[in-house]
Structures are given as C-alpha cells and as structure tokens.
Amino acid sequence: RKLLTALAAVAIGASVLAAPAQAQDKKYTIALIPGLTTDAFYISMRKGAEAAAKVVGAELVFQGAPDFNPVTQTPVLDAVIARKPDAILIAPTDKVQLVQPLKKAADAGIPVITVDTFIGTGKYQTGAGDADFPLSYVASDNILGGRIAARALAKAIGEKGKVYVSNVKPGISTTDQREEGFKDEMKNYPNVTVLETQFNDNDANKAASQMQSVFARNPDLAGVFGANLFSALGAANGVQQAGQSGKVRVAAFDAPASIVDNIKSGLVDIAIAQHPAEIGYFGVLSAYAHLTGQSIPASIGTGFTVMDKSNVDKPEVAAFIYKE
Numbered sequence: 042r043k044l045l046t047a048l049a050a051v052a053i054g055a056s057v058l059a060a061p062a063q064a065q066d067k068k069y070t071i072a073l074i075p076g077l078t079t080d081a082f083y084i085s086m087r088k089g090a091e092a093a094a095k096v097v098g099a100e101l102v103f104q105g106a107p108d109f110n111p112v113t114q115t116p117v118l119d120a121v122i123a124r125k126p127d128a129i130l131i132a133p134t135d136k137v138q139l140v141q142p143l144k145k146a147a148d149a150g151i152p153v154i155t156v157d158t159f160i161g162t163g164k165y166q167t168g169a170g171d172a173d174f175p176l177s178y179v180a181s182d183n184i185l186g187g188r189i190a191a192r193a194l195a196k197a198i199g200e201k202g203k204v205y206v207s208n209v210k211p212g213i214s215t216t217d218q219r220e221e222g223f224k225d226e227m228k229n230y231p232n233v234t235v236l237e238t239q240f241n242d243n244d245a246n247k248a249a250s251q252m253q254s255v256f257a258r259n260p261d262l263a264g265v266f267g268a269n270l271f272s273a274l275g276a277a278n279g280v281q282q283a284g285q286s287g288k289v290r291v292a293a294f295d296a297p298a299s300i301v302d303n304i305k306s307g308l309v310d311i312a313i314a315q316h317p318a319e320i321g322y323f324g325v326l327s328a329y330a331h332l333t334g335q336s337i338p339a340s341i342g343t344g345f346t347v348m349d350k351s352n353v354d355k356p357e358v359a360a361f362i363y364k365e
C-alpha cells in the first residue's frame with residue numbers, strides 16, 4: 042500500500058509539474074518580413090529563424106517584397122498585420138518611412154522586433170521619440186563592420202590612393218552606418234582619399250557600370266568598398282569588366298557564394314560575412330521569450346566573420362557563407 046501511495050504522490054506531483062508546461066503549449070505564429078525575399082542574406086536569416094521556431098514549437102511565416110523598397114514592403118507589412126501574428130520580426134527598408142506602418146502593428150497589440158535594420162535611431166524602449174516602440178533590435182554592429190572594411194581596404198592599397206563606397210541608397214540604417222564607419226576609420230589614413238559615394242539602388246548592374254565610370258574619371262583609382270551584397274557584387278564585376286582585377290582592390294560586405302568565388306580568384310580581397318542565421322535565430326527566441334512573459338534585451342548584437350583567401354577554405358569560416 043505504501044508503494045502505491047508513493048507512486049500516486051509521484052504521479053500527482055508530475056501532473057502538477059506538467060500543468061504550467063501545458064499552459065505554455067500555445068503555438069505562436071511569428072512573422073518574419075525580410076528586406077527582400079531573393080537575397081542570400083535574408084534566406085540565411087530565414088533558416089536561423091526556422092531553426093529557432095522549431096525549438097520553441099512556433100510557426101514561422103516568411104513574407105516579403107521582391108525588392109528592397111519601403112513602397113513595396115509597406116503593403117506586405119499591412120497584409121501581415123491583417124493576419125494577426127503573435128509577433129512581427131522585420132528588417133525595415135527605411136529608417137523613417139517604416140515608422141508609421143510599424144506603429145500600426147504596435148497599436149494593434151502585435152509586438153515588433155526589428156532584425157538587421159532599425160527605425161528611428163535604433164535605440165528602443167527609451168521613452169524618447171516616436172520610433173522607440175519596437176521591443177528589440179537584433180543585428181550586426183554595422184559601424185564596426187564599416188571600420189573593418191576600411192582597415193582591410195587601406196591595407197590592401199598600401200594605405201594610399203583613391204577609394205569610394207558603392208552603396209545602396211540613403212535612409213537604410215545598415216548601409217548608412219557602414220559608410221559612416223568606413224569614412225570615419227579612413228580618417229586614420231591621411232594618404233587615402235575617399236571619393237563621392239555612388240548609390241546603386243541595390244542593383245548590381247548599376248553598381249558595375251558606376252564602377253567603370255568612376256574608373257574612367259579616376260584612372261588611378263585604388264579601391265572600392267561594396268557596402269552590401271549587391272553593391273559588392275556589382276563593384277567586383279565592374280572591376281573585372283574594366284580589366285582591373287587585382288589592381289583596383291575590393292572590400293565586400295556580405296558573403297554569398299559568388300563573392301567567395303571572387304575571393305578565390307583574387308578579384309575581391311576580403312568579405313565581411315554577417316551572421317544572418319544568428320540574427321533570425323535570436324530574433325525568434327526573443328519574440329518567444331517576450332510572448333511567454335520574459336523580459337528581453339532592447340538590443341542584441343551578432344558578430345562577423347572576416348573572410349579572405351587565407352581562411353575561406355577552413356570549415357569554421359566557410360560555415361558563414363550565405364545559403365541560397
């Protein structure tokens with residue numbers, strides 16, 4: 042009889058213990074809205090987000106626009122809000138233009154976390170301004186990334202000569218900060234001249250033809266910093282088309298397989314690989330933590346892996362090549 046009583050007590054204990062777990066068994070739906078859908082950076086982010094969703098038993102909805110543009114991203118956001126997900130993770134395509142559309146989500150009671158890019162100043166939950174309402178910002182340190190690019194490019198060109206930044210368009214938090222960090226760091230190299238930035242609208246072909254015009258005007262051009270995947274790809278192609286491979290040096294932000302091929306061929310000197318899967322993973326975990334009553338940090342920083350010819354074949358480095 043004693044044994045039976047003991048077993049019953051254990052069983053009761055177990056069911057008491059199981060009760061809170063059952064209460065948390067609600068299946069949350071977490072939406073991830075990328076900057077654009079067909080970008081290896083966001084495809085890798087999605088994989089990390091899906092991995093985390095699996096761990097916490099949430100459903101991940103991935104819905105985005107075909108180009109990196111607030112005009113096409115806003116209706117996607119509106120459609121996602123109408124589906125009433127439990128949380129929204131988004132890479133806003135403009136610091137200012139996405140504020141009001143995202144406010145609609147917050148006003149509808151949907152927690153917002155921004156991943157990769159931010160709105161406003163990126164300082165959230167401060168009680169200041171009209172764009173501090175997202176709960177958290179999960180991203181690379183883009184100013185630091187720009188500094189790393191400047192140091193690497195300065196080294197590649199022997200710390201002297203003309204360089205320029207190939208960038209997307211003003212108003213994007215990430216690429217603005219990369220340019221800022223790059224230019225600030227280049228102040229440490231008095232013999233390096235930074236020419237006017239060329240904006241390519243996230244179009245690699247445009248970036249390639251801009252590279253050729255900059256080179257035509259500056260035949261002594263020494264280097265170029267491609268501030269995101271498409272800028273870097275275009276700049277590298279432009280260097281190749283101008284027959285300047287290995288002469289005009291290239292520092293690339295982002296690490297799709299094509300840029301890694303360019304590193305191997307000597308067209309690109311370094312690539313600063315972000316950790317997009319980590320951004321997606323911790324974005325989802327943060328959303329889940331918030332939904333289940335935990336407090337979360339207002340900002341989570343993920344790291345970089347700097348790739349060059351000497352290390353890109355090592356498995357621990359190659360692991361950060363973006364997935365397509």
Ligand code: T6T
Pocket residue numbers: 076080082083157158213215216268269270271294295315
């Ligand atoms: O560089 C990434 C991302 O960090 C940036 O915000 C936009 O461009 C990329 O998606 C690369 O194409």
